[in-house]
Amino acid sequence: MGTRLQGTVALVTGASSGIGAATAQSLAAEGAAVALVARRKGRLEKLAAAIRAEGGTALAVAADITERQQAADAVATVVAELGRLDTVVNNAGLMHIGPAAQALSEDWDSMVEINVNGVLHVTHAALPHLIRAAADSPRRVADLINISSTAGRVARPGTAVYNLTKFGVNGFSEALRQEVREQGVRVGVVEPGTVATELSSHLRDGVREAIERQVDGLELLRPEDVADAVAYIVTRDRRVAVNEMLVRASDQSW
Numbered sequence: 001m002g003t004r005l006q007g008t009v010a011l012v013t014g015a016s017s018g019i020g021a022a023t024a025q026s027l028a029a030e031g032a033a034v035a036l037v038a039r040r041k042g043r044l045e046k047l048a049a050a051i052r053a054e055g056g057t058a059l060a061v062a063a064d065i066t067e068r069q070q071a072a073d074a075v076a077t078v079v080a081e082l083g084r085l086d087t088v089v090n091n092a093g094l095m096h097i098g099p100a101a102q103a104l105s106e107d108w109d110s111m112v113e114i115n116v117n118g119v120l121h122v123t124h125a126a127l128p129h130l131i132r133a134a135a136d137s138p139r140r141v142a143d144l145i146n147i148s149s150t151a152g153r154v155a156r157p158g159t160a161v162y163n164l165t166k167f168g169v170n171g172f173s174e175a176l177r178q179e180v181r182e183q184g185v186r187v188g189v190v191e192p193g194t195v196a197t198e199l200s201s202h203l204r205d206g207v208r209e210a211i212e213r214q215v216d217g218l219e220l221l222r223p224e225d226v227a228d229a230v231a232y233i234v235t236r237d238r239r240v241a242v243n244e245m246l247v248r249a250s251d252q253s254w
């Protein structure tokens with residue numbers, strides 16, 4: 001195990017699968033105690049057990065972070081149980097794509113609820129703890145990382161509302177970066193290209209097949225590739241702030 005994050009506590013949302021699970025593992029491998037937040041408690045417990053088996057510290061916290069109170073309670077539980085909060089990775093998210101004219105408006109709502117409101121609820125609850133951690137930790141720095149997307153930089157037909165949420169995350173992150181910089185909190189976005197995860201399993205029939213055709217034959221990113229990017233940012237010395245990382249699959253043209 002690495003030691004660069006020894007003595008720190010990291011909270012990762014959406015840690016029950018995909019990018020969040022890989023990120024929690026990579027931060028734990030650097031010595032951070034990790035809090036795993038998502039709704040599927042069984043998945044979180046399993047990952048926590050795997051991290052402990054490797055010698056790490058992990059806490060499973062089941063929460064639906066689209067609910068403001070549940071997000072606030074999750075953050076409070078992490079601080080109560082693990083003592084502090086140095087790193088937050090807002091990763092939980094959902095993608096419903098397809099032509100806007102045929103979309104279900106509840107699909108738009110559910111994307112806004114998790115991709116935007118989930119980020120806001122966790123960030124709001126976590127910021128005072130991150131500011132405190134930056135002031136009292138030996139590293140004198142804390143990190144807030146938001147998992148955006150290539151869809152946070154490039155708008156394309158079929159992804160209008162997903163673009164809305166991820167462009168929004170990028171704007172929010174940049175404004176916040178300027179605000180909390182002087183208090184030692186670094187804010188960054190990681191913008192993955194297409195990653196092999198469960199994200200596309202939530203797509204409606206018809207759309208899912210169209211996406212599968214689009215990526216057919218491409219070597220997709222793995223969740224660990226994005227986890228590497230997050231770990232790179234968090235393990236930098238406090239003089240270095242990596243505020244944005246765009247990580248596409250080499251085969252991806254868009």
Ligand code: NDP
Pocket residue numbers: 013014015016017018019020037038039040041043063064065066091092093094095114118147148149150191192193194195196197198199200
């Ligand atoms: P997954 O579907 O594998 O993971 C999504 C995670 O979000 C799950 O752990 C899920 O856990 C959690 N989640 C969803 N809703 C809630 C909720 N209400 N409260 C708490 N947790 C919730 O997909 P990915 O790993 O791919 O996605 C992670 C992030 O990466 C997302 O923000 C996505 O937009 C972004 N991204 C993904 C790309 C890709 O190609 N895969 C590309 C670019 C960005 P549970 O269901 O247990 O609550």
